[in-house]
Amino acid sequence: MGRNRAAVALLALALLASGCLDHRPPERSALVLGLGLDVDPEDETQVVVTQLIVIPSSVAAGSENPSPQPGTAFFLLSSKATTLEIATAAAVQKLSRIPAYAHMDALVMGEDFARLGRSVEPAVAWAMRHPEIRPNMFVFVADVSAQYFLDAQSSLDPLPGEALSHLMDHAEMIPFVYPVRLFEFARGLASPRQDSALPYVDRTAPADVQVPPGFQQQLMVDGTMPNVAQKTQVQLKGMAIFKGPRMVGLLTAGDGNGLRWIYGGARSSVSIEHPTVPGAYIVANTVSSSTKRRARFEGEELVLSIEIRATMDAWGLGTTQPVELGSFQDEVHRRLAAAIEADVRRTMARLQELKADIFGFGDALYRSAPRDWEKVEQVWDDLYSEARVDVRVDVILKRTGFFR
């Protein structure tokens, strides 16, 4: 019996040891934090995959580890093939460690890649299927190329993916951007009643200093020029609008200012002219807001209705004059609402022009009236682009700071 027991123990141990196949301590893996997807400019059929691999010792915390020097936090590794999978597989031959995708923060597509659209869906499907990749990571479209974008090294957060996800944490303060996670993007791609959009990012210089003509650029103490021209910072620029798997347009500050209002949960600032003091402006910050989107038929006409309720604070009233109750306050509320409505209408007009239903009005119609949706499913795009937009905005200015 004793020998049998020993045999069972050995067998169990041997079997268990085969689990070591999955053994992968961090010092043997290359931590991929970002993935960039581009189209080869010379050959449209080739996908260029850029992996951002972190160098742990340079970003580790603790007194033993010095703070990172610029340019040492990570390196980029790119490979080229006809599909994303082949390209990532090919990258292994250039790496001394096995790539690990579990901590990836961002999937970035170059604009050309997104506009071509051919490989967007396979890329998303790959990422969703991949057992290591988090479905809640953010997805972006980058100006120029994803590779160029991933090379940015912000001063505060040296890893671009981290910088972006931190930016996304307060994206509700930016009126023309809202965050999109991988699974949300995939949901949009899979749904026949909705299109999708992705935040559009690019690189910028930390200080956009314009030297006035006739002035000499001041030198630094060591005699070098200040490094303003180097575009090391990442910035959110707008939303890339997709129609199906293909990027069809870009909404930036200006005509994209209504995006976050329609999406919901906006906390951006709105400025209006002062009702009584000429030349003065009132700037109100949104404390909270909510949005309801509906689609319905009024007779034959499709109506897209957007209802926004916002609570605002204002410190910047432009003057020291007190805020009066009554008509003055009503006027402020009316003007704030009108400003928001104007933004929303402008944005909706652009979206209708692009025939991109990124906010899922089709889905909203389906939810409230599935029969109607089935009737118009085939001609939805045209109906959508000609639909009447019905906007209602309610604004309350709650607080005006320590002055009345």
Add this chain to the structure above:
Amino acid sequence: MDMYDRGRERRGRVPYEISWWQLTTILICSHLSLVVSYTPEITGWRPPVRDAWLAVLLAWIPGFLSSLAAWWVAKRFEGQNLFQITRRVYGRFLGTLANIGLIAYFLYWATLITREFSVFTASVVFLRTPEFLFAILFLLIGFVAASLQIEFIGRGAELSAPFVIGGLLLLILGSLPEVDLGMLQPFLAEGWLGVFRQAATPIVVFAEAGLVALLTMPYLNNLQDGPKALQVGFAINVFFAAATAAILVGMFGVELMALASFPAASAARLVRLGTVLERVEWILVVLWLGSMCVKLGLLLLGARLGLSSLFPGIHPAWLLSFVVTAVFIWQLFILPTLAHVLEIFVFRLRLRAWPHLAAELTPLLLAAVAFLRRAGADRS
């Protein structure tokens, strides 16, 4: 050496006892372990019907009736286990045949579950580890559980059920921020037909409770508590199955859901508790493992008890070893890929697998025959 060990052993009675709460937790473990791995409530129809949660609310009824029948039978033949009861109801020859069928079914079911759980574990994290390894580990724990009998399974369930419930609660609450319950609209878009189609798989899954109840009910220490255990167990199962279905559809939408292999595990990957804890799917899987082992242990015990009734001369440990070995070898040859495993839950296959449901509704048949033949009524 043992004092009042091993339950109160009375002449001619099953020697172990479980409390009603233990029976409840056994029901919970045996149902929710499947919900958290494959979520058949949603994967039963492709693409899933939006009203999957409603389908769940309908699907429990046959299983519950079947379990109630099991309770009635157990009460009528108090102190005898499933295989003794079948013999008394069907008579010696037919009863033995029925027992062989039941043993085969328990074996098949245990094999299926082993395969399902090991494929699940191997697909979620340990991608490079061979699946048979997980089968061995599951069967090892199942072997221990089955060899320590129903008393141990009851206690194990008592400990595992809070974990599986807690894990599900964590999953549900953690994913609430991502959930848009508006996605559950439009209500009844595909009509009642769609709901019934969607309910087909959950009906079969819930009906498993009938056999589980038939196996465990004779051990209940106070048979009056049987319906209470069934009610509480079914209430918890139905609630969590429906809530999970609603949450998952509300999070991914039906179109994306149609693509997911392990919806609950996919959802778990989205849960993040601040920046401290992300990727909790492993913690959840760990919480869920206990209940998987309870279920497997119960099925192995079922097969073993059946064999004991056929071969009373052979020591239970050898029979159990035979059962475990048979299950292990069998599971090497069935459902070679993940796609095969997922197909199991799909309605089309379930149609072909009506014998499943028939087997699971055995308690109803047993109760009917017992009633007609007035078997067991003349107990003194």
Add this chain to the structure above:
Amino acid sequence: MKTFLHQLLRPFLRRRRKEEANSGEPSRKSGDRDAEKHRRREPADDPVRTHPEKVRFSRRVERDLQLIQDAFGHSADLVVRRFRTARGEEAAVVFINGLVSTPSISRYIIEPVMTGERPGETVAAEANPLAVLRDALTGLTYGQCLLLRDGRDPVACDVRDWEKRSVPTAELEPSEQGSNESFLEDLATNTVLIRRRLRTENLQIEKYILGRESRTEIRVAYLRHIARDELVDEVRRRLQRIDIDAPLSLSFLQELITDTPWSPIPNAVLTARPDRTAGMLLEGHVAILMDGTPMAMLVPGTFVSMLQAADDYASNFYAASFTRGIRWLATLIALLASPVYVSIISYHSELLPTRLLFTIAAGRDGVPFPPLVEAFLMELAFELLREAGLRVPRQIGQAVSIVGVLIIGDAAVRAGLISPFMIVVVGLSAISSFAIPSPALADTVRLLRFPMILLGGILGLFAVTMGVLVILAIMISARSFGVPFFTPFAPMVGRELEDAMVRSPAWRQLYRPWQVVQLGRLRQQPSGQKPQPQSSREDPDGS
């Protein structure tokens, strides 16, 4: 590992045991045969050596003295003093030097008999006439003085008096706010320490003599009407079937009477505190005390009772509940910190926050060992330190800990042998293992940590969970004297959960644990002893 396997293979083993039982208990038989062999080697014609319980005294001083001296083999510490009584009869006192008070013997035994103040009477408080040799021998070794007189039965007088410690402070289980009395090696004093806390006639103390050679006195204490009769009977039965040369310590005894001989998890509570003992007696447990051991063993022992400490009932119930929670946490950390660390590092690095992963990865860069080996090395080093610190005198212990801190804490990291995080984890688990109140449980946890680390290194969290399931399986299938070891969790006893994870206030502790108690489950009046102010008088409005 062996014990684990044993648990796994228990059905087979049980079967084997049954087979043995069927075939007439071969093991028992062989034991008997051995004993027979030994007996045959001894002089067969000397019943004094072989069956002292059958040898009766002859009431002749010379012959009886000869019997006793033969039995002791003329041991040097056996003192014989012959004298004549006032009536001129032959008389002698026999005692063992060092166990008795010699002044008392001369003053209260020899003097009255010699001078004949009260003919035939001694002045000793306890004096029993003896009939057989066995009683005399036992009495002598327990510090009695034997008075032999011609024509009368020998009398054993209690004059015991030997060197012993005074009641020490509880160093092993110290209490911050409660009593600090502790048991000592003297059985009589220990009994008194319990009796002083339970001044009731229901406190029953039974006496057993165990061990062929040691003749150790064992006392079994319980509260009649509270402890279940079956339980007391079972304790008696198990003690009576012990037949060894010497049960040297309570742990030794525990192994002889446990329900789960192969389980790594202790099955009875060992405590050095009389107040804890009294508390558990009140809950229907049975205490077993042993001469020469400053401990009491309380059966049945449950897992929950191992995590209770004396301070629980000496401090505020919120604080006590919190510290009890801390102890549960400590047990988990002590068992799982290193295995979970190893498995997360080796297999599930996605569970870590990204930044933390960078730091760990940077710390591990250049460490030559895989996490598994690293963890083993460090845990082993810690065990070595602990053992060394225990063995050396207290003065050198300081040096040992300094060496440990310097070499293991700092130099190993600087030398690149170990990653700094490993030190944190090992330190955490070491500290946690000290927070477990039961030393036996702490030992077990430390021991089980090693296979768990191995599992974690081999198949990550999956295997660790399987390991935990096996440990749980061992615990929930075990019983201690018929009481499920893992109660009130499995089987769940709702009413007792309250006092398991947290410590409920005194006025809420209405019931005693149901498994051990037979009568008087209620500890207080059912209306409860919750203090309430008299409301009508206090109402300030007067309405």
